[in-house]
Amino acid sequence: MNPSSLASVPSSDGKSERRTISRYVHRAWAPGFQAVRMIKIQDPATGRAFWLRANLLQSSNGFRKVAEIRAVLFSKRGSKEVQKTGLKQTFDLREASIENVATDRSPLDTIRVTREVRETTSAPIASIRIADCDFSEDRTSGRIQSKGRTLSWDLQLTKARDLSFSWVPPSLIKAGLTHVRAATPGEDLRATGWIEIDGERWEWNSALAAITESSGPSFAKSWIWAHCNSFVDERGEASDAVFEGISARDRILGLFPSPKISTFFLIYKSRHFAWNTLWRALRVRSSHGHTDWNFVAESGDFAIHGAVRSEHRDFAGVTYEDTDGSLLYCATAQLADISLSVYRRGKLETTLRSPGGASLEVVTASQNPYVSVLM
Numbered sequence: 001m002n003p004s005s006l007a008s009v010p011s012s013d014g015k016s017e018r019r020t021i022s023r024y025v026h027r028a029w030a031p032g033f034q035a036v037r038m039i040k041i042q043d044p045a046t047g048r049a050f051w052l053r054a055n056l057l058q059s060s061n062g063f064r065k066v067a068e069i070r071a072v073l074f075s076k077r078g079s080k081e082v083q084k085t086g087l088k089q090t091f092d093l094r095e096a097s098i099e100n101v102a103t104d105r106s107p108l109d110t111i112r113v114t115r116e117v118r119e120t121t122s123a124p125i126a127s128i129r130i131a132d133c134d135f136s137e138d139r140t141s142g143r144i145q146s147k148g149r150t151l152s153w154d155l156q157l158t159k160a161r162d163l164s165f166s167w168v169p170p171s172l173i174k175a176g177l178t179h180v181r182a183a184t185p186g187e188d189l190r191a192t193g194w195i196e197i198d199g200e201r202w203e204w205n206s207a208l209a210a211i212t213e214s215s216g217p218s219f220a221k222s223w224i225w226a227h228c229n230s231f232v233d234e235r236g237e238a239s240d241a242v243f244e245g246i247s248a249r250d251r252i253l254g255l256f257p258s259p260k261i262s263t264f265f266l267i268y269k270s271r272h273f274a275w276n277t278l279w280r281a282l283r284v285r286s287s288h289g290h291t292d293w294n295f296v297a298e299s300g301d302f303a304i305h306g307a308v309r310s311e312h313r314d315f316a317g318v319t320y321e322d323t324d325g326s327l328l329y330c331a332t333a334q335l336a337d338i339s340l341s342v343y344r345r346g347k348l349e350t351t352l353r354s355p356g357g358a359s360l361e362v363v364t365a366s367q368n369p370y371v372s373v374l375m
Contacts, residue, residue, distance in 0.1 A: 032058050032217055032324070033056070033058050033215070033217060033323065034055065034058075034214075034215065034216065034217075034218065034219060035098070035128070035213075035214070036053060036056075036212075036214045037053075037128050037212070038052065038053045038213070039135065039140055039209065039210075039211050040209065040210055040334060040359055041204060041207050042207060042208045042334060042335070042357060043204065043207045043208065044208075044335070044354070044355070044357040047076035047082075048073075048074065048075050048076075049073075049074040049335055050072075050073055050074070050153075050195055050204075051070075051073075051074070051332060051334050051359075052069075052071050052135075052140065053068075053318075054067070054069055054128050054133070054135045055067070055068045055069075055070070055320070056093065056096055056098075056128070057093075058093065058323065059323050060217075060323045060324050060325075064321075064325075065092065065094075066090050066091065066092065066093055067090070067091045067092070067093050067131075068088060068089070068090050068091070068130075069088065069089050069091075069130055069133055069144050070086070070318060071086065071087050071088075071144065071151055071153075072086045072316045072332065072334070072374060073085045073086075073195070073197060074314075074316070074334045074335055081311075081314065082313070082333075082335055084316040084374060085149075085197060086374030086375045087144055087145075087151050087375070088144075088375040089144040091130055095130060096129065096130045097129050098128050099126045099129070099136075136157075137157065137185065137186065137211070138156065138158065139154075139156055139157060140153065140155050141153060141154040141155070149197070150197070150198060151195070151196070151197050152195075152196045153193070153195040153196070155191045155192065155193035155194070155204065155209075156191070156192050156193055157186065157189050157190070157191055157209055157211070158189065158190050158192070159186065159189055159190075160189065160190050161242075163186075163187035163188050163242060163267065164184060164186070164187060165183060165184045165187060165265040165274065165276070166181075166182075166276060167182040167184070167246050167248075167263050167276065168180065168263075168276075169261065169263065169277055169278040169281050170277075171277070171278045172261075172278060178216075178250055179217050180215075180216035180217075180218070180220060181216055182212070182214035183213060184210060184211065184212045184213075184227070184244055185213065186209070186210055187229065187244060188210070188229045188242050189209035189210055189229075190206040190207065190208070190209060191204050191208075192207070208230050208357070210227055210359075217323060218322050218323045219323075219328060220248045220250045220363075221248075221249050222328075222364045223247065224247050224248075224288045225244075225245070225360075225361045226244070226293060226336070226338065226358060226359060226360050227243065227244045227245075227359045228241075228242070228243050228244075228338050228354045228358040228359070229242045229243075230357045231338075231340070231354050232353060232354070233350050233352055234350055234351055239268075239352050240268070240269065240270060241266065241267055241268050241352050242265075242266070242267040243264070243265065243340060244264070245262065245263070245264040245265070245293075245295065245297075245306070246263055246264075247260055247261070247286045247293075248260070248262075259282065261278075262275070262284040262286045262295065263275055263276040263281050263284075264276075264284065264295075264304075268342060268352075273299055273302065273304075280297075280299070283298070284297045285297075288362070290368050290371075291309060291310055291312055291362075293306075293307070293308045293309070301344055301345045301346075302342075302344055303343040303344075304340050305340070305341040306338065306339070306340045308337070308338045308358055308360050309336065309360070310336035310337065312368075312371060314333050314335060314336075315332060315371045316331070316333070316371075317331055317367070317368070317372055317373035317374055318330040318373070318375055320363070326365070327365075328364070328365060329363065329365070329366065329367040330361055330363045331361065332359070333361070334359050335357075336356070336358040337353075337354070337355050337358060338353065338354050338357070338358035339352065339353045339354075
């Protein structure tokens with residue numbers, strides 16, 4: 001069983017119970033596992049952003065068992081290059097725990113694996129804790145050190161709207177063609193609190209935020225992901241739009257490369273649009289390079305034409321390790337630009353934009369030589 005489905009089980013009185021990962025790791029998850037919670041915070045008005053990632057990993061051979069925290073601070077003033085500061089601290093997996101709650105509100109699914117059967121079960125995550133660092137649905141706090149630098153933070157997370165999205169087409173999960181679960185349980189959050197890096201404090205007051213999470217026996221083999229929850233329309237007026245999209249390649253049954261699967265989520269004028277069935281995911285038109293992503297998604301007479309981009313110099317390079325020991329190279333830009341053109345019956349209705357308010361991540365098996373690796 002994936003530790004995020006085993007590490008904590010509701011007690012008989014209905015309350016959540018926290019248990020350490022290591023109690024289950026040897027007997028329950030022989031093939032290896034990974035579980036991630038990522039929290040991102042942005043303030044386009046001040047040109048600041050904070051990217052925070054908690055990662056639990058047991059390698060397929062069972063030799064490597066670690067919990068890692070990665071953080072990147074982004075800061076941009078005017079038209080200057082984005083300044084980026086990255087820290088990473090690694091812990092033994094025994095210092096990590098997951099708390100589940102007796103509710104089905106979270107879209108995150110995890111996998112139970114035994115020698116006889118592989119079945120899918122739902123295991124909502126309330127929080128991940130690594131040493132003294134907490135990553136919950138409504139708060140994150142902690143302190144890490146790396147190469148003589150110290151980062152600490154304490155941030156309250158509140159829901160501006162209760163929105164969530166599951167990235168993986170349900171038919172792929174039901175058919176057993178993928179065992180990766182990935183979702184955004186908090187699409188439209190606000191963050192209030194502080195971050196302190198080497199004595200310099202950043203204050204945040206209702207800053208834009210979101211939470212994503214994933215789990216499974218390995219990562220996808222490559223993907224591009226974007227998110228934005230702050231748009232203005234052509235008149236410069238605030239829009240209620242929230243957008244998220246991902247285009248990924250995995251391995252079917254862990255062996256064969258899959259076609260590119262692209263899923264999207266959009267709130268527009270209080271209506272929900274989701275392109276996450278297999279039929280819709282395969283019909284989305286998507287193309288991307290190292291610094292930009294263009295796509296077209298249609299739903300009946302409704303369509304969006306999107307473009308997300310950032311400069312090479314504004315990306316931060318982060319290296320991930322997969323459960324088989326291979327490396328993935330992530331280029332993340334948290335002050336990216338996005339535009340969404342909305343069409344109805346083939347006619348342009350409006351164009352939504354967010355200059356410097358979007359997240360864009362490109363993850364591949366080969367390193368982008370134009371992006372500096374921070375960790």
